[in-house]
Amino acid sequence: MPPEPYLVLSAPQGASASPVAGAVEPRVTRLPEKLRSNCYLWLESKQIGHDCAAVVAGLDRNFRLPGDIRSIAAIRMRRAAKHQREHCESGVGPPNRPLLHYAEQGDPGGEALLFIHG
Amino acid sequence: MLPLLPTAYHAYAIDLRGFGDSERPADSYTIDQFATDVVAMDAVGIARATLIGHSMGTFIARRVAQIRPKRVARLAFIGSSITALNDVTLEVQEGMRPLADPLPLEFVREFQASALHIPVRESSSRGSSTRA
Numbered sequence: 001m002p003p004e005p006y007l008v009l010s011a012p013q014g015a016s017a018s019p020v021a022g023a024v025e026p027r028v029t030r031l032p033e034k035l036r037s038n039c040y041l042w043l044e045s046k047q048i049g050h051d052c053a054a055v056v057a058g059l060d061r062n063f064r065l066p067g068d069i070r071s072i073a074a075i076r077m078r079r080a081a082k083h084q085r086e087h088c089e090s091g092v093g094p095p096n097r098p099l100l101h102y103a104e105q106g107d108p109g110g111e112a113l114l115f116i117h118g
Numbered sequence: 119m120l121p122l123l124p125t126a127y128h129a130y131a132i133d134l135r136g137f138g139d140s141e142r143p144a145d146s147y148t149i150d151q152f153a154t155d156v157v158a159m160d161a162v163g164i165a166r167a168t169l170i171g172h173s174m175g176t177f178i179a180r181r182v183a184q185i186r187p188k189r190v191a192r193l194a195f196i197g198s199s200i201t202a203l204n205d206v207t208l209e210v211q212e213g214m215r216p217l218a219d220p221l222p223l224e225f226v227r228e229f230q231a232s233a234l235h236i237p238v239r240e241s242s243s244r245g246s247s248t249r250a
Contacts, residue, residue, distance in 0.1 A: 099140060100132060100135065100141075101132070101133040101139035101140040102131060102133065102159070103120070103130070103131045103132075104130045104162075105123070106123065106126065107127070109128070110126045110128040111127050111191075112127075112128050112129075112130065112164045112167035112168065113128070113130070113167065114129075114130045114131075114156065114164070114168070114169050115119070115129065115132070115171075115175075116134070116152075116156060116172070116175030116179050117132075117133075117173075117174075118174040118175045118197065
């Protein structure tokens, strides 16, 4: 059973995109304007020792799990999200939780295409 | 490829762990872990997605389809093979074995160029090496 983490983060304008100390700084890109590239996910790591809630899905604009907003699971995730938001605002990420960067573009309601590089 | 897509699609392009702007944890660079990382994209609210994999990404996409079949609408592979253990990958592994981190930039460019259909332009910011 794969772990079910994750917090969706959007890097603030003009700020370092990664709240994790020592993380890779975002590069300056020449992406087309329609490509939104400042998106990050916390990932689970096999490294142990972190004490943050493991199940988080979505903050701010990315919190859109259709149909289950009122479910217990969603409430748990929102609580966990708040916990991790505190980490982010303090500038210190959850220990041993790597960030996954992704870019996105297009209609949020459109058919999803997910590109996986080699 | 993304600039060429109609905006009617909602396209996501991830940097796998250890690549691009994603972080580089010390562990878990396996197809299983990469696939789990891709599944993490559930968090952005993707109900089902077409997975488009390139090279190693094709094996990751297959694994995602195995562990989350209902979340995968279609699979599209670019530069794939039936198995990752073939003459080409074995030769690459043999060639990489003596290399140390950071890898020589020339090796990286040559390797990537070999996997592309069109010539690669010279980089405007040339360095001497890059990290694996």
